[in-house]
Amino acid sequence: MLTLDDVRDAAKRIDGIAHRTPVLTSRTVNEACGGAQLYFKCENLQRVGAFKxxxxxxxxxxxxxxxxxxxxxxxxxxxxxxxxxxxxxxxxxxxxxxxxxxxxxxxxxxxxxxxxxxxxxxxxxxxxxxxxxxxxxxxxxxxIPPFDHPDVMAGQGTVALELLEETGPLDVLVVPVGGGGLISGCATVAKALHPQIRVVGVEPENGDDTRRSLAAGERVRIDVPRTIADGLAIDMPGELTFSVVRRLVDEIVVVSDDEIRSAMTLAFERLKTVVEPSGAVGLAALLADRLAPLPERVGVVFSGGNVSVKRFRSLYDTADR
The missing domain is CATH 3.40.50.1100 (Rossmann fold)
Structure with missing residues (x-):
């Protein structure tokens, strides 16, 4: 069972090695998402360009x-x-x-x-x-698996630990979902520190294995997803991660590739930060009103920023904005 203490121990191990990434806010982005106060945890600025x-x-x-x-x-x-x-x-x-x-x-x-x-x-x-x-x-x-490993999950949970230390209590935490390592670690922290917080995961609509698994009450395997969010193109949630998701995650929503492109564009133009498709799904969900009506204070994880100039330009040029 993953615990808050496991995450705190991981935080000590990575202290001074991993970056303590910034938290960004923007009045314009808040207004675009219905007026809530949004806090973006920028793991696109982490070492190797991602929370991993x-x-x-x-x-x-x-x-x-x-x-x-x-x-x-x-x-x-x-x-x-x-x-x-x-x-x-x-x-x-x-x-x-x-x-x-x-x-x-x-x-x-x-x-x-x-x-x-x-x-x-x-x-x-x-x-x-x-x-x-x-x-x-x-x-x-x-x-060293990408998500289904207790030490990996604990390390990823330090994202939420840092975010909540900086922002204080939040009403909702929005996290990208691939295999579930990030959201299981973050949900463990969030629910332990603030039991009333709502934890929402976001998947690409062509890769909704976790949403389907929750509906079925067991892990479901889907065809390997075809989506621009390559980091979330997982065919089945992890065994360890899914056990945490079932207990602690309140909802899974999905977004389209077009909605992801629009979110990447807004992050670039208004937050002045580059986010890869997988990292932008949380903002995409907010822009598409998947969580409407939003409460007052919302944390959003930008999970990564590894996208080349050529690919970013191609996605930017085809965005609906």
Whole structure:
């Protein structure tokens, strides 16, 4: 059972290693979203450009000397890949990362830049976890999953811990949902500190595995999603994360790719910050009135900002604004 103490312990481990990211506000964005006071936790400004560094470093920092000598393995569409690669380098070990062949080139390049070995798989025909587990078994590596791991979940929960320390009590916390590591960690913190807070997850409408799983009362597998929010293109929530989501998350809403583009545009033009598609889904939900009527104080997690200039320009040019 993930606890607030687990997250607080993770916060001590990453202190001085991970960035304490800023919280942005904007009167114009508040008005665009119905007048609520919005607080944006900018994990797009985290090391490796995403919240994933928190969980990866927390998990790798706990490995034994023998495990560090052998190295680590991971599977990821990009942000967890970069996080594990950097965390492994900081810990003095090496990483082997399984990544899809259609992963954004900037994420592939950054992962290699941190010193990791990349093994490519085909997203729509191969099971990435099975590929990573085989490599880990063959080479004696420790597998660091992207979300379904207690130390990873605890590390991600430090996002909400920092946000609430800065803002004080919030009425709603809005968090992107992929495999569930971020929202399970954040919900654990939010509900422990402020039991009345409402925790809302946001998925791309073509990747609503968590919403369907909650409706069914058990984990549901869907076809691998096709969405611009590549970091949220998960076919089934994690086992550990889903147990937390079922207990602590109040609602899951979905947004379209067009709504995500519009949110990225508003964040760029009004908050002066670059957010990748997966990171913009929380703002997209607010702009699309998925949570209407909004209460007075709302926290929103910008989970990442890893998008190339070329891709951002393409998404910006096709946004409905």
């Amino acid at each position: 560094f928190r969980g990866a470093y927390n998990a790798i920092s706990r490995l034994t000397p023998e495990q560090l000598r052998r190295g680590v393995a991971a599977f990821s569409s990009g942000n967890h890949a970069q996080a594990v690669a950097l965390a492994a380098r900081l810990a003095g070990t090496h990483a082997v990362i399984v990544m899809p062949e259609d992963a954004p080139q900037e994420k592939l390049a950054a992962t290699r830049g941190y010193g990791a070995e990349i093994v490519i798989y085909e997203r729509y025909t191969q099971d990435r976890r099975a590929v990573a587990e085989r490599i880990a078994d063959e080479r004696g590596l420790t597998l």
